[in-house]
Amino acid sequence: MKFYDINTDFGRRKNFAYGITYNRDLMLRINCDKCGSKRYETFSDDESVKQTFMLTNNFFSDFMRTDLQRIILPRVNEIFTKEKISGYHICDNLEIITLDQIPEEKKKELRRRGYDVKRFSNEAPECYRFCVDGKAELHDKSEIITVSVCDKCSYVTRRTKDRPYVDPDHPLYITKSSWDGSDFFREKGSENRIFCTERVVEVFEKYKLTGLEFTEVEGL
Ligand SMILES: [Zn+2]
Numbered sequence: 001m002k003f004y005d006i007n008t009d010f011g012r013r014k015n016f017a018y019g020i021t022y023n024r025d026l027m028l029r030i031n032c033d034k035c036g037s038k039r040y041e042t043f044s045d046d047e048s049v050k051q052t053f054m055l056t057n058n059f060f061s062d063f064m065r066t067d068l069q070r071i072i073l074p075r076v077n078e079i080f081t082k083e084k085i086s087g088y089h090i091c092d093n094l095e096i097i098t099l100d101q102i103p104e105e106k107k108k109e110l111r112r113r114g115y116d117v118k119r120f121s122n123e124a125p126e127c128y129r130f131c132v133d134g135k136a137e138l139h140d141k142s143e144i145i146t147v148s149v150c151d152k153c154s155y156v157t158r159r160t161k162d163r164p165y166v167d168p169d170h171p172l173y174i175t176k177s178s179w180d181g182s183d184f185f186r187e188k189g190s191e192n193r194i195f196c197t198e199r200v201v202e203v204f205e206k207y208k209l210t211g212l213e214f215t216e217v218e219g220l
Helices: 074-082 104-112 198-206
Strands: 003-008 019-021 028-031 038-041 051-055 063-065 070-072 088-091 094-097 128-132 134-138 144-149 156-160 173-175 184-187 194-197 212-219
Touching: 003 198, 070 074, 074 128, 128 184, 194 198, 198 212
Parallel strands: 051 094, 134 184, 173 212
Antiparallel strands: 003 194, 003 212, 019 051, 028 038, 063 070, 070 128, 088 128, 134 173, 144 156, 184 194
C-alpha cells in the first residue's frame, strides 16, 4: 500500500485561483500571552458557520486552496463518489463573492494587504468545502517531536529532531496499524497535514483533476 502527502499545485504557467476569506471577522484570532502564538484558528470545523470567499482570478482548479482549508468544484465529488473514494465529506455552507460585489472600502483594504484586486474573479463557480475525516498517525521514524502543548491555547509546538522547525524535506512515514483505512486521512494530533492513498492519485490522474500535488510517503 502506497500513501501520499498532499500539497497544493499552485499552477505552472498560470497561477490557479485561491480563495481569500471575506468574513475574516468570523475567524478566531488567537494571540496567546502564554506561549506567544499568533494565528488564525480554523473555523472550518463548525459547518453551521457560512464561509465566504473571494477567488484571486478566473483560472479555477478542481481543488482550490483557501486561507485555512480546501474547496472543490462539484465534479470532484461526482468522480470520487463514482469511484468510491472514502474519508471525506463535503459541506455546501459556502458562498463566493465576485469582484463587482466587493465594496470599495474592502477593495482598499485588500490592496493594502498586497492583493491584485482587479484580477479577482467575476465568476462564482459552485463550490464545496472539502473536509477530510480519515485518521492515521505518523511513525516515529518521521522524527517529528512534540516540544510543548500550551495549556492556555492548546498550541502544539513541534519540530524535526535536530532541527529548530518541522523540516518539510524530512521524509514522513505513516504507522500502518493506526490508519483507519480511509482514502483521505489526516494526521491524528496535528490535523494540518492531509494524506491519501494510491487510489486517490490514480483517480486524480485518470480524470485529469487539478490543484493538488502528491509526494509518496512510506507506510511502516
Ligand atoms: Zn498558547
